[in-house]
Amino acid sequence: MPDVMTMSTFFALLALAAAGLALGLAGARLVSPHRGWPAAREAVGDAALPVAAVIAAGATAGSLYYSDVVGFQPCPLCWYQRIAMYPLVILLGVAAVRRDAGVRWYAWPLTGIGAVIAIAHYLLEWLPAEGTVVCEAGGGCGVADFRVFGFVSLPFMALAGFAAVAALVYVAVDRDRQGAREEVGNRSERQPD
Numbered sequence: 001m002p003d004v005m006t007m008s009t010f011f012a013l014l015a016l017a018a019a020g021l022a023l024g025l026a027g028a029r030l031v032s033p034h035r036g037w038p039a040a041r042e043a044v045g046d047a048a049l050p051v052a053a054v055i056a057a058g059a060t061a062g063s064l065y066y067s068d069v070v071g072f073q074p075c076p077l078c079w080y081q082r083i084a085m086y087p088l089v090i091l092l093g094v095a096a097v098r099r100d101a102g103v104r105w106y107a108w109p110l111t112g113i114g115a116v117i118a119i120a121h122y123l124l125e126w127l128p129a130e131g132t133v134v135c136e137a138g139g140g141c142g143v144a145d146f147r148v149f150g151f152v153s154l155p156f157m158a159l160a161g162f163a164a165v166a167a168l169v170y171v172a173v174d175r176d177r178q179g180a181r182e183e184v185g186n187r188s189e190r191q192p193d
Contacts, residue, residue, distance in 0.1 A: 004070055005146075011062045012148035015157040018055055022163035025171060041178070044171045049099065052107075052168035053092035059085050059161035066145070066154065075141040077121040081158045084114030088165060101176035107169045115162040121155035 002010075028040035044051070063082055066072045074082065088110055095103035121141060128142030144153040 012152040015160040018164035019160040049096040056088035118159035
């Protein structure tokens with residue numbers, strides 16, 4: 001079995017890819033809504049929900065690897081992030097099979113809450129405060145178990161996962177709306193004057 005640093009580098013690269021995906025989609029939507037966004041939306045296509053499900057599953061597998069294989073004790077903030085991430089695997093998996101963009105009503109609250117907790121946790125690692133919540137192992141929420149590339153830690157990985165899932169669900173919603181607009185346009189063209 002690969003050592004912890006090799007696995008941490010692997011998970012860090014996955015997190016950076018997820019963060020890049022989220023930033024790329026957000027950038028296309030915000031910077032070029034009439035040109036770049038339609039191209040990005042079509043490039044992702046029907047894969048948006050399946051990829052979101054895979055990202056949630058990967059984040060879940062990573063968190064279980066660190067706690068059950070490596071033996072890191074999750075701090076309270078890690079547990080809250082897990083509470084937000086783990087259900088996404090099932091919700092997005094079912095939504096991917098059903099091609100159901102309505103999953104947004106369940107996925108976005110979880111990704112939003114999880115992302116806020118991950119940001120707070122990440123900031124706490126860099127700016128630990130007195131009285132930091134301490135977990136059973138004696139470490140605290142302000143203690144980074146590792147940092148790959150000098151900045152990628154567990155909360156960063158979680159944040160990247162939440163951001164990518166939220167962006168991909170947005171793509172699915174927007175594709176669904178675009179399809180509905182096109183359907184309405186096709187119906188109006190078929191009706192006689």
